[in-house]
Amino acid sequence: MIIHRRSFTLGIGALGLAACARGGTVSSGPASIPDDLRPVPDAGYDAWVAAFRPRAVARGISQSTFDAAFRQAGFLPGVITRDRSQPESARSLEDYLSIAVSDERVAKGRAAYARHRALLSALEARYGVDATIITAVWGLESFYGERRGDIPVISATSTLAYDGRRGQFFESQLIAALRVLQNGDVSAQGMTGSWAGAMGHTQFIPTSYLAYAVDYNGDGRRDIWSDDPTDSLASTAAYLARSGWTRGTRWGAEVTGAAPGGTVIQPQAGGPRFAVTGNFRAIKRYNNSDSYAIGVGHLADRIGGGGPLRGTFPPDANGLTKADRVRLQQRLTARGFDTGGADGVLGNKSKAAIRAFQANIGQPATGVPSQALLQALG
Structure with a gap:
């Protein structure tokens, strides 16, 4: 069974959007890692790893891969804290879009689109996915590569598997991460990501990496971790194409006049309405959220030169616009x-x-x- 990239909840863009909402940044050096995201001794975790080893070997992971992966891995208490403290209530669409389609994100997106125009156009030609949509996913997921995460994926996924709250899911991610290492796409030290194991410029979880990542530049590795975003952007295009994206069709549009044909949604009562297509549903295969899909679509439109939404949102529960x-x-x-x-x-x-x-x-x-x-x- 393929577990889709966002069949579990990390929030709204594991690093790019969530970090931006907090006003934080993710730097590339290990010195930036908070103390609670560094390994600490934990006898229970060590016992779990020892018990997990034969299960991993039985599923085709070599002992040498396992040993190399866990040589510097360890229990990360901050991962547990973050997993248990995710907000229970979602942001309103208005708040979401204020972050997802901020002036800064639009400006950086237009610059990134211009800088990588040749690559993005080639990806659109091969996979049929609009170049601005690929760019928008990149922007929401890692702020155009600025916030990819520097937490060791083996430590993060093994800690969450050991914790047990979503143990089966994260054990499957850990097995997938070990397969990635065994395939030689990256070293254990180089396999970093978010606190929950989402990796690279467009934040693939390990199972989705195995299913969808591509070696677009032909160097023999599906490298989504390096500063070069080529394989990451190509992998995102491949993912959306295989999720049902229809070439030449828009994701949708804001409804500004008479009700159009197709499916019309209004995610926030009193707010703008949107007519959406099958490509909207393809974006939701990446992250199963109407707000996320609208965020990607609207950000893509803005990157392509479009303007802000015309509709307005009602005052909030406190009477404030x-x-x-x-x-x-x-x-x-x-x-x-x-x-x-x-x-x-x-x-x-x-x-x-x-x-x-x-x-x-x-x-x-x-x-x-x-x-x-x-x-x-x-």
């Missing part, structure tokens, strides 16, 4: 309360800034925004 939230962040920042930016998305830093301001003026530090709070900021 996006413009109100941006003003709130701007005014908090001007008062010395760091919100981490003014994008209209009220994340943890913005809520902490609200609590600090509320405490400063003698109000209960709830962290809940409101029109009254906006007015109090002047």
Whole structure:
């Protein structure tokens, strides 16, 4: 059975979009790895690895591959923490798009598209997938290769398999990762990715790598880890093509007039509506989320020169529009309360800034925004 790249939930773009939402970056050097994502002694983990070894060998993993893979692997407590602390509620489509199709991501996408135009055009010709769509996936998944992740995949997947919450799934990812090593595409040291094992410029999990990755440049390795994005972008095009992408058909479009033919969806009540095609469903094979697929499609349109959405979103549960939230962040920042930016998305830093301001003026530090709070900021 092929486990699709996003048949489990990592959030919205394992590194690129999630890291951007936190205002963080992922650097390439090991010194940037937080302490809780470095191996620590754990007797239970060691016992699990010893018990796993014969299971791996029985599934075709050589003892030499296994030994090389686990020579520097170990238990990563931070992986467990991150797995158990994923948000239970999804962002609204408005917030999602504020991050996924930010001005910075659009600008970087247009630059990346221009820089790799020859390659992307060749991929479109071979696989039939629009070059801007390939670029948009790259942008959402790793911020155009800037945030690929530097966590050892063997350590991450074995830690999650040992933990057991999704043990069967992550054991299958670990076996697949060992197969990748055995095939010689990358070394154990070079096989890095997100805390949950998603790898490379477009964040393939190991099973999807085995099923879909391609050696486009013909060097004998399906290399999605290096600075050169060629094999990663080709692998993404191949994935979408095999997921049912139809050449020459758009992903969809915002509905701005009379209802068009086809399937019309409105992911956020009161917000814009979208007419979507079968290619929208192909994008969802990459990540089974309407917001993700709209994010890819709309970002691709913007990279190709299109403008922002015409439709508007209703006020949030606190009665604030996006413009109100941006003003709130701007005014908090001007008062010395760091919100981490003014994008209209009220994340943890913005809520902490609200609590600090509320405490400063003698109000209960709830962290809940409101029109009254906006007015109090002047």
